[in-house]
Amino acid sequence: MSDIQELKDQFDGYKALNLNLAMTRGQPADSNFDLSNDMFTMVTGEDTVTPSGIEIRNYPGGVAGLPEARELFGEMLGVKPEEMLLGTNASLMVMNQVLTWALLKGVNGSPRPWIQDNPKLMVTVPGYDRHFKLAQGLGFELVPVDMTPEGPDMEQVEKLAAEDASIKGIYFVPVYSNPTGDSISDENVRRMVSMKTAAPDFTILADNAYAVHHLDPNDKTVPLNFVRAAEEAGNPNRAILFGSTSKVTFASGGIGFMGTSVDNIAYFSKLFNLTTIGPNKVEQYRHVRFFQTIDGGIDGLMAQHAEIIKPKFDVVHKVLDAHLAGTGLATWSRPKGGYFISLDTAKPVASRVVELAKELGVALTPAGATYPGGVDPSNKNIRLAPTRPPVEEVEKAMEVVALCIKLASAEA
Numbered sequence: 001m002s003d004i005q006e007l008k009d010q011f012d013g014y015k016a017l018n019l020n021l022a023m024t025r026g027q028p029a030d031s032n033f034d035l036s037n038d039m040f041t042m043v044t045g046e047d048t049v050t051p052s053g054i055e056i057r058n059y060p061g062g063v064a065g066l067p068e069a070r071e072l073f074g075e076m077l078g079v080k081p082e083e084m085l086l087g088t089n090a091s092l093m094v095m096n097q098v099l100t101w102a103l104l105k106g107v108n109g110s111p112r113p114w115i116q117d118n119p120k121l122m123v124t125v126p127g128y129d130r131h132f133k134l135a136q137g138l139g140f141e142l143v144p145v146d147m148t149p150e151g152p153d154m155e156q157v158e159k160l161a162a163e164d165a166s167i168k169g170i171y172f173v174p175v176y177s178n179p180t181g182d183s184i185s186d187e188n189v190r191r192m193v194s195m196k197t198a199a200p201d202f203t204i205l206a207d208n209a210y211a212v213h214h215l216d217p218n219d220k221t222v223p224l225n226f227v228r229a230a231e232e233a234g235n236p237n238r239a240i241l242f243g244s245t246s247k248v249t250f251a252s253g254g255i256g257f258m259g260t261s262v263d264n265i266a267y268f269s270k271l272f273n274l275t276t277i278g279p280n281k282v283e284q285y286r287h288v289r290f291f292q293t294i295d296g297g298i299d300g301l302m303a304q305h306a307e308i309i310k311p312k313f314d315v316v317h318k319v320l321d322a323h324l325a326g327t328g329l330a331t332w333s334r335p336k337g338g339y340f341i342s343l344d345t346a347k348p349v350a351s352r353v354v355e356l357a358k359e360l361g362v363a364l365t366p367a368g369a370t371y372p373g374g375v376d377p378s379n380k381n382i383r384l385a386p387t388r389p390p391v392e393e394v395e396k397a398m399e400v401v402a403l404c405i406k407l408a409s410a411e412a
């Protein structure tokens with residue numbers, strides 16, 4: 001029997017199992033959410049004034065958020081409370097507000113609104129589809145730069161930023177990147193905050209969604225802080241960090257926030273204040289009270305998340321190693337945190353792998369989703385999202401993925 005026939009027989013064997021497994025979106029599992037269920041009872045009518053004296057049921061308190069919550073989440077982004085602005089329920093919304101105001105008014109210090117310059121943003125590839133869709137939806141032209149194990153390819157970034165004044169910034173994930181899991185090196189942080197840019201208002205939009213999402217609490221990747229490094233480089237307003245509680249407490253049921261210079265906070269507070277008198281202080285106080293009850297605070301909770309998530313990453317690697325190591329058919333990332341593993345097939349068969357897996361009842365992130373416009377020019381990248389299903393399902397799904405990679409490669 002030929003190799004390909006043997007693979008087809010295995011494929012038919014899996015088909016008979018009628019699997020229904022999903023490894024598509026990076027969502028926490030219900031067991032992750034359960035860790036935060038005490039949130040529901042954290043704030044009562046007995047307790048509506050914060051230690052800083054703010055009545056959470058009423059408007060006053062400022063547009064940047066409760067001092068206690070700015071302090072709490074400032075730790076997550078590695079900035080001071082006064083360098084924090086807490087927005088609405090999710091970080092994408094805060095990023096949207098910053099980008100929209102940048103288009104209409106410019107960022108702090110812009111000579112004119114960005115929209116007048118036919119603005120472009122650099123994005124890293126492979127990268128996060130929602131970054132691409134948001135920026136393109138707002139009208140930005142995207143300029144892809146390669147992601148490397150040390151963060152965005154700085155040779156490309158420096159060259160593009162220096163020669164094109166319509167490139168207004170770079171939008172990427174600095175730590176445990178979606179999807180590769182790569183984190184930026186200190187050296188590349190320094191280069192990015194100090195590089196020469198043709199646009200005087202070039203802005204680093206660093207979506208630090210996974211800043212505290214370490215798989216091993218004893219092996220944390222914490223690169224040089226962008227806000228501190230930008231200040232030291234003499235470009236204090238160049239960097240904005242974003243984050244949220246979506247994969248800490250409840251997904252889209254929490255708080256999105258940004259960390260940047262005090263001047264930038266003042267600038268954006270004025271603009272955000274045009275659209276809201278203030279953020280949801282009840283939600284903010286709920287988080288503040290909740291973390292007071294958790295041993296080790298945010299880090300303590302994240303260590304509990306890691307206990308649930310790490311075995312799922314481990315089983316992905318176990319199956320890939322067992323079935324594909326040494327075959328030359330694929331390479332894959334080994335992140336130390338975050339929510340994703342990125343796999344590249346050697347042959348241009350990513351879309352065929354996703355199609356074959358679907359036939360066997362395993363849903364994967366669409367091939368191409370990690371590139372702007374949903375098109376991966378080399379048709380090789382597949383984003384694996386193991387966090388939502390239970391370990392046994394991740395294992396079964398990955399066996400299917402490994403088989404589909406072999407079959408698609410043999411067909412090609």
Ligand SMILES: Cc1ncc(COP(=O)(O)O)c(C=O)c1O
Nearest residue numbers: 026090091092173178209244246
């Ligand atoms: C890099 C990155 N940023 C942002 C988000 C979404 O965050 P939020 O729910 O705060 O908008 C995700 C979710 O997958 C993500 O991977």
